[in-house]
Each structure stands twice: as C-alpha cells, then as structure tokens.
Amino acid sequence: MTSFRQMLASLKADVRIIFEKDPAAKGLVEVVLFYPGLHAVLAYRLAHWLHKQNIPVLPRLVAFLARFATGIEIHPAALIGKNFFIDHVMGVVIGETAIIGDNVLMYQGVTLGGTGKQLGKRHPTLGDNVVVGAGAQVLGNIEIGNNVRIGAGSVVLHTVPSDCTVVGVPGRVVYQGGKRLDPLAHSQVPDPVADVIRDLIQRVDELEQRLASPPRPLSRTTDEYRNGLGI
Template sequence: MIADFRVIFERDPAARNWLEVLFCYPGLQAIMLHRVAHSLYKQGMPFLPRLISHLARFFTGIEIHPGAQIGTGVFIDHGMGVVIGETAEVGDYSLIYQGVTLGGTGKESGKRHPTLGKNVVVGAGAKVLGNLNIGNSVRIGAGSVVLRDVPSDCTVVGIPGRIIYQSGVKVNPLEHGNLPDSEAKVIRLLLDRIEALEKQVEALQEDKLKQRELVVSGISKLTASSDHDESHSCYIKDKEIEEFLGGTM
C-alpha cells in the first residue's frame, strides 16, 4: 500500500500533499479496498469480498473483482468506469486511465481475462478482452481494442489493436494520447497512390490523343493528294445524300 501511495506523486503532477491523495484519489481508494477484498477472497470467504468490491464501485466508480491480482505500485488515474475482471492480472507499476476494461469475451470458465506485464500503460477508454498476455512496458493507446497477445516493449493503437512501435522506441508513459494515427497514415498512402494512378491515366490519354491527331493528319494529306475527279465525285455523293434527307444535312 505504501508503494501504491508513493507512485501517485511520481506519476500525477496534480498530487500536492498526502491528505489530498488519501481522501480525493478514487484510484488509490479502490486499490486499497481491493487489497482487503482480495485477501478475504483468497481465504475462501463467500460474501464479504464481493460486498467490499461493490461498495468500492459505488464510492469510486471503479469495479475490481476480488479475484483479480493487482501488482505493487499500480496507479489508476481518475478511474471512473474502469472494470477489471476476476482472472485479470495487472503487473507492478502499471498505469490505467479512466474507462479501461480488462474483460472477457464470453462465458468460458477458467482464465478468461488478460494478464498485463510490468510498467504497462493502458490509455483512456481502451479495452483488453480475453485471455491475453500483454508484455512488459507496453503502451495501449486511448480507445484501442486489443484482442491479441502483445510482446514486450510495443505500442498498440486502433480497433482492433495494431502494433505500431517495436522494441527500442523510448516513450513517456504519461503521454498515452500522443500516438500516431495508423489509419490516417494508411488513408494518406492510398490517396497518394490514387493520385499517382490518375496521373498515369492522364498521360495515357494524352498519348492516345496525339496518336489520333497524327492519324487524322495523315488521312487529310492523302485526301488532299487525290485527283480532282474523285473529290468531285465525293462531293456529288454528298449532294445526293443531302437531297435524299430533304436538305437537312
């Protein structure tokens, strides 16, 4: 509990004094109550752990099942709407923002909730669903939906979650909203590709038009070099067609 208390001053610049943190931080209150409920849950007590969890949810807006395993120094920032399932495991010094769900995907029994490694950051509104393994030092972007395992030292964004950074990229755990938009990047690449294809089509159309002009020019020269009788004959035929159409040609 001391580590849970100290980590707030390390990660929240708004934390000013211990009294304010103790009485005004629902994330800390929810974790402290969960520690008690989890201890009773492991002893096999049937009702009291769930009651404590329910009361914690009522007062803090954070629902943590008594069976969930929460590591040392876990910080739930703001925390309203956070849901952590029965078989979920959260590693040491992880950071969870409001609206996060560590949930299951069905009514299966056994391990059905995700396992988070150490120093994981889960952005606001993110959903991690199913029996997944999330490695150490993983960042999950705000609003992402993670449905697959994620190796350590990666950054995941999108619906469904996609890995955009691999190992070796240094990131600030507090900047969970400062992530690239992978979908916008793909759309921009597609637009660039369409523009390039349009230019190719325009170039082909211009070449075709030039070829047509050359053909027309060649036909005109051949017509000009023909004798006068053929030209006159063609003219007579045109007159006959015009008369046949009643002078409307």
C-alpha cells in the same frame, strides 16, 4: 501475517506511485482524501486479502461498496502487482481472473473482461510497465507483454508482445523500434491509419505535379518513327 504485511507494503507503493504518475498530485492529504482511484485500489487490497483468507461474502461486499463509492469494479480474486494507479477513474472493470503486473498505469473506462461464459482463466494478463489508455477494452484470456502501450479506445483481442504499441479497433500492433516513450505522452501514440492517409495524399500531390508539368519533347520526330516502322 506475512500476507498482511505484503498488503501494507503494496498500499504504500500505491500511494507513492501517484506522485510519480500524476503531475496534479500536490500533497499526501489531498491524495488520500480525494483520489477515488486510490480508494478503489485500497479497497481491492483489503478485499483480496480477505479473499485469500477464504472468508466468504465479505470480500465481495467490500468490492461492492468500493464500486458504489468510486465507480470502479475490481473483483477480489484478481491479481494486481505493486505501484498500480488508475487515473481519472470511473467505469473501470477488472475481471476475476485478470492478472496485472507491477507499475501499471490505467485510465478511465478501461475493461479487462472476458469474451464468453467459459470457466477457468478468461481475463487478460498484463505485464509490467503497461499503460492502458482511456476507454480501451482488453478482452479474453490473452497476454499483454511488458512495456506495452494500449491507445485510448482500442479493442485488444489477441496476445501482444513486449515493447510495442497497440491502437485501433480491433487493436493493431505498432512496433516502436525499441525507442522508450513517455507513458504520459498520449500524443506519441502512433496512428497507422493516419500514416496511410498521409502517404496517399503525398502520392496524389506528386501525380498532380507530374500532370501539371509540360510534356517532354520526343527525341525523334513523328516522321522518323513512321519511317522506322515502315509506314
């Protein structure tokens, strides 16, 4: 009974977090009826509860029907915390041994997958307050720390410490110096490749300016240099 009450509490939190994360959410009826991300999470909560009761087949059936209806595949055995929100949905895959903390925001096309046929823990663990951008792939038995932002399209294959940002293929860690960013402001995700290109362009501009400027006159004449060298 306690587990069932916890599931209901998680369901309420999942509905409430949508209004905090999605500025397009206008009302409770609209969210409940027309948000497939919420439908997928609700189906997962039910399937996970059935899985914990050791009921065979039925949890996978619920997950299968939810996948057919929403385009999101969440294994019933995955562990997902409170306030979980998938925005825009479609193409999200969450593997069997994945663990997701509280207040996690995920966009479409994200995969929390494995990298082989090994048994045991083979999917990622996400901490609290993590944002995973559209199309990101987080693969293998790795840990993503708290307050981490994973940029859209990134492929993360290694453990990521807390309070940083990951971008690129393969994913590279970019520290933010403790500055807290708006989780919805994707334009604030840094691009280290673009930073390098900007530095190179600036360097080329400086060299061109030096080449275009007239040469400095020598402080000594040519004859003086020759005399000094004994020529």
